[in-house]
Amino acid sequence: MALLASIILRQGLRLGRGVQARSAMMVAQSRYLHDDKVTLPPLPVPPLEDTLNRYLKTVKPLVTDEEFQLTEQIVKKFVAPEGIGSKLQKKLLERAKSTDNWLSEWWLNAAYLDYRGPVVVWSSPGLVFPLQEFKSLDDQLNFAAKVIAATIDYKAMVDEKTLPLDRMGKDILDMSQYFKILGACRIPGVTRDRIHFYGHEPNTPKHIVVAHNNHFFKIDVYGKEGKPLNVKQLVYQLRNVVERSTHPTVPIGILTSQNRNVWGKAYKQLRKDKTNRASIEEIQRCIFLIAIDGPDVNPTGNIMTDAALNCVHGKGPHGYAGNRWYDKTIQFIVGKKGAVGLTYEHTPAEGPPVANLMDHIMDVVTSGRDGSENDMNDTKPPAVELSRPQRLMFNICAEVKQDTEDAKVALESLVGDLEMTCFKFSGFGKNFIKSQKLSPDSFIQMAIQLAFYRIHGEPGAHYESASTRKFFLGRTETIRSCSIESVAFAKAMLDEDCPITEKTRTLRAAIEAHKQYVKVAVNAHGVDRHLLGLKLAAIEAGMDVPTLFMDVGYLRSSHMRISTSQVPARCDAFMCFGPVVPDGYGCCYNPRGDSIFFGTSAFNSSPETDSATFREALEQSLLDMQDVLLKEGVKAKL
Ligand code: COA
Numbered sequence: 001m002a003l004l005a006s007i008i009l010r011q012g013l014r015l016g017r018g019v020q021a022r023s024a025m026m027v028a029q030s031r032y033l034h035d036d037k038v039t040l041p042p043l044p045v046p047p048l049e050d051t052l053n054r055y056l057k058t059v060k061p062l063v064t065d066e067e068f069q070l071t072e073q074i075v076k077k078f079v080a081p082e083g084i085g086s087k088l089q090k091k092l093l094e095r096a097k098s099t100d101n102w103l104s105e106w107w108l109n110a111a112y113l114d115y116r117g118p119v120v121v122w123s124s125p126g127l128v129f130p131l132q133e134f135k136s137l138d139d140q141l142n143f144a145a146k147v148i149a150a151t152i153d154y155k156a157m158v159d160e161k162t163l164p165l166d167r168m169g170k171d172i173l174d175m176s177q178y179f180k181i182l183g184a185c186r187i188p189g190v191t192r193d194r195i196h197f198y199g200h201e202p203n204t205p206k207h208i209v210v211a212h213n214n215h216f217f218k219i220d221v222y223g224k225e226g227k228p229l230n231v232k233q234l235v236y237q238l239r240n241v242v243e244r245s246t247h248p249t250v251p252i253g254i255l256t257s258q259n260r261n262v263w264g265k266a267y268k269q270l271r272k273d274k275t276n277r278a279s280i281e282e283i284q285r286c287i288f289l290i291a292i293d294g295p296d297v298n299p300t301g302n303i304m305t306d307a308a309l310n311c312v313h314g315k316g317p318h319g320y321a322g323n324r325w326y327d328k329t330i331q332f333i334v335g336k337k338g339a340v341g342l343t344y345e346h347t348p349a350e351g352p353p354v355a356n357l358m359d360h361i362m363d364v365v366t367s368g369r370d371g372s373e374n375d376m377n378d379t380k381p382p383a384v385e386l387s388r389p390q391r392l393m394f395n396i397c398a399e400v401k402q403d404t405e406d407a408k409v410a411l412e413s414l415v416g417d418l419e420m421t422c423f424k425f426s427g428f429g430k431n432f433i434k435s436q437k438l439s440p441d442s443f444i445q446m447a448i449q450l451a452f453y454r455i456h457g458e459p460g461a462h463y464e465s466a467s468t469r470k471f472f473l474g475r476t477e478t479i480r481s482c483s484i485e486s487v488a489f490a491k492a493m494l495d496e497d498c499p500i501t502e503k504t505r506t507l508r509a510a511i512e513a514h515k516q517y518v519k520v521a522v523n524a525h526g527v528d529r530h531l532l533g534l535k536l537a538a539i540e541a542g543m544d545v546p547t548l549f550m551d552v553g554y555l556r557s558s559h560m561r562i563s564t565s566q567v568p569a570r571c572d573a574f575m576c577f578g579p580v581v582p583d584g585y586g587c588c589y590n591p592r593g594d595s596i597f598f599g600t601s602a603f604n605s606s607p608e609t610d611s612a613t614f615r616e617a618l619e620q621s622l623l624d625m626q627d628v629l630l631k632e633g634v635k636a637k638l
Contacts, residue, residue: 008570040174040472043101044158045533046525048089052079054520055527058480061459061487067197073552084538084546091537092530101473103529112186112347119186119326120257121414123346125577125588126311127567128422128599129305132338136243138235142333143365144290145234148208150364151288151332152221152228154357155182164467166352168522173469180348183355184329185284188256195347196455198285201383209392210238211284211291214322215251216244216392218282223384233386241389242292251322252394254407258315258591262410266403270394279392288330293320295336304422307339308576308599316415317408330354350465350476351567351575351588359570418578420601421611427623429594440591441566442514446489447482447625448587451617452562453490456608460561462486463580464522468529477521478528480557481564485513493624504632507625525630528558560584566591574599583608589620596622 041394052075059071078085096102115123134140153620157163166173183199198205210217210281219237221229229237271277283289297307297319304610311333324331324343332342344354430440445464452460462481468474489510492498520526535549548554561584567575568590575588576599586601598618602609 003470031581035083040172040470040474042096043468043471043474043524044101045089045092045096045102046530048079048085050525051527052085055458055531055552055557056527057484058482058527059557061482061484062556063553064426067552071551074548074553077209078546083536084543085548088534088537088546090519091541094535095533095537101471103533104473104475106533107475107480108195108347109192110532110536113189114191115590118257118259118410118414119345120321120411120634121418121578122344122580124312124326125346125351125575126308126343126599127351127354127575128243128304128307128311128341128573129358130362131307131574134336134338137336139338140336141235141238141242141332142231143291143340144238144332145231147334147340147361148221148234148334149228150232150361151182151330153364154360155287156228157360158182163356166520168467168470171470173467174472174474176429176473177349177469177475178356181329181344181353182186182287183285184348185344186286186327186347188260188264188267188327190261190268192435192572193264193347195259196284197348199287205285205287207282207286209286209289209325209328210241210389211253211323211325212241213245213248213294214251215241215249216253216279216283216325217241217245217389218286218392219389220387221287223386229386233384237386237389238292244389244391248322249409250394250396250401251317251404253324253326253397254317254402254404254411255323256326257321257402257411257414258403258407259410262403262406266400266407269397269399269403269526273395273397275393275395277555282390282392283325284330286328288332289325289328290332290334291320291323293323293333295334296339298624302422303339303419304424305339307335308419308420308422308574311337311341311343312420312576312578313411313415313418316411318412320414321411321415322404328355332529336496350467351565352467354532355567355573355575356571362571362573363578375378391623417603417605418601419604419611420576420599421615422574422576422599423597423615423619424572425596425598425619425622426594427619428626429596430591431593432626438508439518440513440519442511442518443625444481444566444589444591444596444622445479445514445564446486447618447621448508448564449481449486449563450490450493450621450625451614452585453487454494454617454621455613459487459490460584461557462559462562463561466518466526468522468524470522471524474524475522476553477526479514479517479521480527481517481562483510483513483517485510493621493628496529496588500628503628507628562587564588572597576601579603579609582606585609585611585614585616 077083184197184207187194187196206222207218207220223229255263297315299306309315312326329345334340433440433443459482464479465476465483466479468477489506492503492506560580562585563580572589574597577586578601579586582603583606588599590597600611600614602611
């Protein structure tokens with residue numbers, strides 16, 4: 001994910017097989033452009049000097065004057081005509097000529113498939129749908145059936161290419177991620193994972209998998225003549241699943257929450273058995289997985305936070321983590337009382353296509369449309385004969401049993417460490433910010449910077465994802481939100497003696513500086529992907545990693561203490577994820593007209609960070625920013 005970028009920048013990267021080659025997968029991907037007539041520009045390689053000048057600007061607020069002087073010297077050497085940077089730049093330009101997207105495959109491996117930590121918490125986000133209220137099992141299954149029906153409906157739009165093209169201003173965006181979220185699965189390996197797109201095969205999957213009490217069932221979702229089952233039929237099938245899995249079984253799915261090397265080894269063991277192999281393949285091949293959960297466990301007292309934690313880690317081995325298959329790209333979660341959401345494995349896509357799918361589901365749910373003329377509330381068995389949901393069997397040998405016990409222990413510790421605070425900020429939303437002629441996203445980003453400064457008395461390196469989908473197979477670039485201007489703004493806001501005019505001046509300047517970085521990033525001229533490319537080019541050529549990447553300026557500016565992302569939705573939903581560094585925060589938001597939904601996180605093991613304190617500081621910062629703008633407005637009228 002976007003989330004992983006900061007980890008990648010901090011860690012040495014290992015390059016694997018086939019990096020140089022224009023891979024078969026990339027050639028296949030080009031067929032999945034949304035509209036074959038649309039040709040998108042290739043991802044550019046920015047000029048070296050531009051990137052390094054920009055880099056220096058982002059390092060400045062995070063280091064001492066002496067440290068900065070050293071960084072400047074290192075950069076100077078790096079960009080010199082005979083310097084290592086210039087040589088690496090040539091390599092990147094050559095790579096750009098011979099590939100569809102010079103970063104694509106590197107990114108896929110470096111950000112995801114080579115990442116060996118658990119996908120749970122560290123990589124896979126949760127997406128919490130608007131909260132529902134279920135009074136009975138019927139309500140729960142009815143909602144789950146609507147989620148399934150709506151997703152199949154969405155899949156038809158994707159397959160038939162009738163989804164409207166996404167745009168950024170006038171620019172059409174690359175739609176390839178939409179074709180990669182349904183029917184996809186990450187497959188564990190001992191040193192590197194892979195991703196498989198079953199939906200791209202000639203014999204495309206026609207089934208989903210339902211998880212209940214740690215049991216997995218295969219349900220065909222297309223009936224005779226390929227017609228999708230309607231809601232009533234799906235409810236009937238779901239009830240069958242629930243009735244046949246009344247007691248929890250061995251939580252085999254929890255293996256997928258493990259460190260990837262550990263899971264890779266356990267996977268080999270698990271697959272030795274023929275029955276297990278067949279069951280795993282049905283799970284991997286399915287269009288998506290849907291988990292029917294029981295009542296919430298260990299409630300925190302905040303239902304938004306509980307829903308978020310359940311999406312991110314299933315509340316661990318004592319919750320529903322065994323009722324999941326975390327490798328599956330899309331995994332819906334329908335709780336007993338009305339907490340609904342999903343978790344998605346991040347390798348194939350960013351949040352927006354997934355949030356779009358959720359918006360479609362919520363449209364279908366609220367409109368009552370189910371693709372049939374039947375009464376959705378009629379739960380009598382349907383007229384057509386349905387194939388019985390197939391239980392996916394597992395033979396659990398002693399080694400596998402031990403692997404699940406180990407996975408429980410590992411996950412328990414991760415679950416104990418992550419804490420979240422999710423909330424709706426009701427003070428104002430995009431409408432107020434736009435009325436001030438300011439960018440809502442930049443405004444919120446600066447509120448986050450201010451919140452951090454308020455708590456820690458210093459600025460924090462700050463990651464925001466920007467989409468580079470203007471370019472063919474584009475994914476993301478980092479917006480480095482901490483700037484010289486954001487620090488001046490935070491200082492002014494927290495200085496009681498600072499006049500209002502100075503506060504608003506620095507506020508506008510900080511927002512403008514952020515907006516400028518957004519422009520740079522969405523045009524693929526940011527610092528981080530380019531530097532990553534240079535580093536990988538060095539590693540690939542068997543060269544030493546340049547000093548630039550060992551320098552304190554680099555290390556501090558890429559130790560992203562604040563990892564953020566805007567994932568907008570048309571409904572009251574929010575995405576959430578863990579921090580990317582042990583002493584950091586995660587913060588994802590959905591700005592609505594008159595409110596903003598936030599999912600924030602931190603680790604208990606860090607004495608410095610606490611998500612509830614962060615929430616308080618963030619709300620205060622938003623209100624203070626509104627206050628100074630309103631006061632300035634009143635003053636201007638006088
Ligand atoms: N005055 C008035 N209105 C303004 C304004 C100003 N100065 N600046 C912006 N606006 C308006 C915009 O026109 C837009 O209007 P709309 O709601 O009618 O479309 C709205 O405010 C939002 O713009 P803004 O808040 O500036 O942000 P954005 O929508 O351009 O988003 C990014 C910025 C960086 C989030 C976006 O470009 C992006 O890259 N998103 C993808 C991120 C991603 O992939 N996340 C997932 C990672 S898993």
